[in-house]
Amino acid sequence: MTIRRHYRWIGLVALPTCLSACASVTVAPPDAVRDTSDKIYALASPPAAPRDEDASAAVIDRNGNVIGSALLYQGSDGVVMRLSVSGVAPGVHGMHFHAKGTCEDPQDGFKATGGHVMPFGKPHGYMHPDGPHAGNLPNLIVAADGTTTVELYTGLVSLSDGPAALLDADGSTLIIHENEDDHLTQPIGGAGGRIACGVIDAAS
Numbered sequence: 001m002t003i004r005r006h007y008r009w010i011g012l013v014a015l016p017t018c019l020s021a022c023a024s025v026t027v028a029p030p031d032a033v034r035d036t037s038d039k040i041y042a043l044a045s046p047p048a049a050p051r052d053e054d055a056s057a058a059v060i061d062r063n064g065n066v067i068g069s070a071l072l073y074q075g076s077d078g079v080v081m082r083l084s085v086s087g088v089a090p091g092v093h094g095m096h097f098h099a100k101g102t103c104e105d106p107q108d109g110f111k112a113t114g115g116h117v118m119p120f121g122k123p124h125g126y127m128h129p130d131g132p133h134a135g136n137l138p139n140l141i142v143a144a145d146g147t148t149t150v151e152l153y154t155g156l157v158s159l160s161d162g163p164a165a166l167l168d169a170d171g172s173t174l175i176i177h178e179n180e181d182d183h184l185t186q187p188i189g190g191a192g193g194r195i196a197c198g199v200i201d202a203a204s
């Protein structure tokens with residue numbers, strides 16, 4: 001990790017220096033997102049939230065234990081989500097919004113959450129030529145110590161407005177999957193079983 005970090009700095013310094021003098025510039029490979037052998041992002045503590053959340057989700061594992069939380073904010077044309085979890089297997093995990101607002105069956109793999117939020121019937125996956133569907137999210141990358149904190153944005157859903165509202169009549173859930181989502185394979189990008197679940201609740 002330290003070596004890679006050095007290469008990255010060397011690349012940043014070398015690039016402007018070499019633009020006029022070098023025939024070619026070698027930069028570090030974009031391998032950081034695949035490298036879970038060390039902690040990628042070190043946070044002393046999660047940064048303060050931008051404002052009071054509009055919705056939230058307590059995330060539980062397959063034993064029903066709370067392992068983290070998500071805070072959701074309605075933006076001007078989409079939803080910002082800040083998520084922190086711990087106790088998750090290091091690596092890359094698919095993550096989606098699922099169509100039913102219940103995590104009642106952790107021992108049964110959260111099947112009660114149904115399929116993905118997809119009111120327009122589009123295929124799964126950011127890479128699919130006819131996709132994505134509304135419930136698609138980026139993969140969650142978990143560090144070697146089993147923790148991660150991310151903030152992401154999706155313009156594919158809203159909290160309360162329109163057909164892709166997460167807080168619709170039957171609610172929605174945030175699901176973390178066992179494996180990486182390849183953003184292409186149907187129906188869930190090959191992401192495997194459901195390992196964590198959070199019901200999205202409107203802020204009171």
Ligand SMILES: [Cu+2]
Binds near residue numbers: 097
């Ligand atoms: Cu899913």
